[in-house]
Amino acid sequence: MELQGICHKMHAGLKDLSVTDQHIHRANVEYKFILDRSDIELPFSIGQEIELEATGNIYCVSCGSKTQKSYSQGHCFKCFKTKAACDMCIMKPETCHYHLGTCREDSFAHEVCFQPHIVYLANSSALKVGITRLGQMPTRWLDQGATQALPIMKVGSRRLSGQLEIMFGTQVADKTDWRKLLKGEAEPIDLIGIREQLLEEFAPKIQTIRDEFSQSLEFNEGIEILEDEKPRQFIYPVEQYPEKIKSHNLDKTPIIRGRLQGIKGQYLIMDTGVINIRKYTGYELKVRAE
Known part of the structure; x- marks a missing residue:
């Protein structure tokens, strides 16, 4: 064939x-x-x-x-320099600059950046924190080779999810070791226990970030804690x-x-x-x- x-x-x-x-x-x-x-x-x-x-x-x-x-990942140089999908804020969502009036494409921001996002814990090569659009579950986890995943928050924008990822990243890695990923299955992790620990530890900072983003009148950028979510396992x-x-x-x-x-x-x-x-x-x- x-x-x-x-x-x-x-x-x-x-x-x-x-x-x-x-x-x-x-x-x-x-x-x-x-x-x-x-x-x-x-x-x-x-x-x-x-x-x-x-x-x-x-x-x-x-x-x-x-x-x-x-x-x-598949663009010519002209599109790489002009398309919002190729901007640095895609890799580092906390650097989103739409609110500064410098976004490359307003339509992209509305279709992608100001859609509900999930902050999650996953186990690929080890424990990590990550973000993805609500509609990209479970695709994002599977693309990363995660054997376990647990949504912990739902938020209203990509920039907000990025701020939370950076916050959690002081305690949990936000990268996957691709070599370790391909050498075998990761050891199972108690994602629910880690979720409870992180939410308790970061409660004051979460409230500070919630207060900051609640001032946005154009978009609903609230934070919802997903207390009832259960882990997913992938084979x-x-x-x-x-x-x-x-x-x-x-x-x-x-x-x-x-x-x-x-x-x-x-x-x-x-x-x-x-x-x-x-x-x-x-x-x-x-x-x-x-």
């Missing part, structure tokens, strides 16, 4: 959702490959020999123009984890081959190395499976 098209990050979804006696949601993760923005069933399965080939063509996911280099289709991590790079080696051993986050795990599919958004790929 051979497929060819413009690569986008894989779509991760849930199947076989169940609830245990402890009211913990558990589900298996399944993936679809995205070529030319169309969901397709995976053109390969765990255990198969697969081959990925970069044709050398790269296209901007925003304007569609051909580009020699990809910026900010990834991984047959075998590698002992040592070797990362494939299509810019240096346009054709890579290997036996597929698993998928976790946005990574294909092969016996020859791992590859982050999301990194090659906008690349034209040929995908072959035996």
Whole structure:
């Protein structure tokens, strides 16, 4: 089988959702490959020999123009410099500057930044705090390869969620160790216990931030504590984890081959190395499976 098209990050979804006696949601993760923005069933399965080939063509996911280099996960340089989706505040939401009148795109701010956001705890390579739009659950967790996740707050804007993430980040990491992520399953963590501890410890600072953002008249930027949420658990289709991590790079080696051993986050795990599919958004790929 051979497929060819413009690569986008894989779509991760849930199947076989169940609830245990402890009211913990558990589900298996399944993936679809995205070529030319169309969901397709995976053109390969765990255990198969697969081959990925970069044709050398790269296209901007925003304007569609051909580009020699990809910026900010699939953009040409012009879009990278002008699109709000490529601004630094996407990586550091606490630096949102809409209120200063300097946002690159008002429409983007209304569609993305001023939508309900979730502050969550997750367990990928270890405990971390993160944020995501309400509509991006559970996608955000699955893209990060989290085996556990727990929403702890619902807020009214991206900047507000960023402020809370920074606050919690003084006690909890906000990054995932991707190498550790791909070496095995993370040890289970008592996310509910950690939630209660953090909410109690940071109660005064949460109130200070709530008071600051309550002055916003244009948007509802309140904070809702999600006391009744229960942890989710995710099981990834991984047959075998590698002992040592070797990362494939299509810019240096346009054709890579290997036996597929698993998928976790946005990574294909092969016996020859791992590859982050999301990194090659906008690349034209040929995908072959035996």
